[in-house]
Amino acid sequence: MMPVGTSSAQRLVLNIGAAPIALYIEDPSFADLMRERYGDFVEAQGPACAEVEVQLAEAQSGDPDQEMQVVRDGRLWRMERGDLRAEFDSDTNRGVIRQTANPYAIDSALRVIHTLLLSNQGGFLLHAASAIRNDKAYVFSGVSGAGKTTIARLAPPDATLLTDEASYLRPEDGGYFAYGTPFAGELARIGEPAKAPVEKLLLLAKGPENRLDRVPTSAAARLLMRNILFFARDAAAVARVFNSACDFVARVPVYVLTFFPSPEVWNLIG
Amino acid sequence: MSATYIARSSAIAARNLGGEMMIMSALDSTLFSLNPLATAIWEAADGLTPLEDIVRQRIVPVYEVEEPVAQRDAAEFVEKLARHRILVVSDEPIPNPSLSSTA
Numbered sequence: 001m002m003p004v005g006t007s008s009a010q011r012l013v014l015n016i017g018a019a020p021i022a023l024y025i026e027d028p029s030f031a032d033l034m035r036e037r038y039g040d041f042v043e044a045q046g047p048a049c050a051e052v053e054v055q056l057a058e059a060q061s062g063d064p065d066q067e068m069q070v071v072r073d074g075r076l077w078r079m080e081r082g083d084l085r086a087e088f089d090s091d092t093n094r095g096v097i098r099q100t101a102n103p104y105a106i107d108s109a110l111r112v113i114h115t116l117l118l119s120n121q122g123g124f125l126l127h128a129a130s131a132i133r134n135d136k137a138y139v140f141s142g143v144s145g146a147g148k149t150t151i152a153r154l155a156p157p158d159a160t161l162l163t164d165e166a167s168y169l170r171p172e173d174g175g176y177f178a179y180g181t182p183f184a185g186e187l188a189r190i191g192e193p194a195k196a197p198v199e200k201l202l203l204l205a206k207g208p209e210n211r212l213d214r215v216p217t218s219a220a221a222r223l224l225m226r227n228i229l230f231f232a233r234d235a236a237a238v239a240r241v242f243n244s245a246c247d248f249v250a251r252v253p254v255y256v257l258t259f260f261p262s263p264e265v266w267n268l269i270g
Numbered sequence: 271m272s273a274t275y276i277a278r279s280s281a282i283a284a285r286n287l288g289g290e291m292m293i294m295s296a297l298d299s300t301l302f303s304l305n306p307l308a309t310a311i312w313e314a315a316d317g318l319t320p321l322e323d324i325v326r327q328r329i330v331p332v333y334e335v336e337e338p339v340a341q342r343d344a345a346e347f348v349e350k351l352a353r354h355r356i357l358v359v360s361d362e363p364i365p366n367p368s369l370s371s372t373a
Contacts, residue, residue, distance in 0.1 A: 218290035235296035239283035
């Protein structure tokens, strides 16, 4: 593992989900790109729960659009894709990312690192849009094409968009909280760095009318597991994610939201 | 015919949700949902009690099923879970099985 943070590197703290990660970036223009890319999620100073050195490198052979390969080697997690190679030590929470200058490439490695950090805290990243309305968070989960971006677009003006792609969920105060993330989907707009207690999880389905159907707890856990972002074939980590999913459905009501794409659907949501 | 002993694998996570036992294989992420009869066998899989006795004592009297039918169904269930390494199966007692905890 490389030492993190050389004297000439810029330190940016990327605060997603109250799990700030310090990025040490040697290349000043790439550091500027990161500030622009992550907007209000970047803090100039402050403590961090993980430290990661970012090095620019030529693309590896292979397809940059392929799925990230994540392998555990003892306490080291190794990530590899055509445009990125990374290592993260889950004991020291330090790592290194070697990637092309594409400011979006780092997203994939950060998602993996956040899933590792979250899995120790009973939380997880969910393939879901989420938004805050009246101080409560609503989470809309579904596979690609299920309508996450559509429901985000239809949100009323008083709603705060947390993400249209990857929701950050962690247990707090006896419930679960949703945090904004800069991980954007088709909306191509990063979320707000805000948080709120999750009022409902809504599993999206398109249909001719708007309706809400409560899902029994066991079925909710099964459906939730399908959409949790987890990348590693590691037995202990899989068990932790399963337990987190069970905890979540025990605390948060889950519904199937069948919807017709019109703004009125939000009258049903909350 | 020798006895069959069964024990819960340590490579699983299991939770009772709303009265339904959910079991996930940590090895291949397969998720199982057990019916009450299968749950009774699962909970009794202590590595020491033969499967045949579990069926005779916990299944037949409770579920009012004929014993040959219950024994056959239980054997099929055990074989299925063993294939996914959720249950450990042996023709000898498993004295110190690494039992998973259920919540």
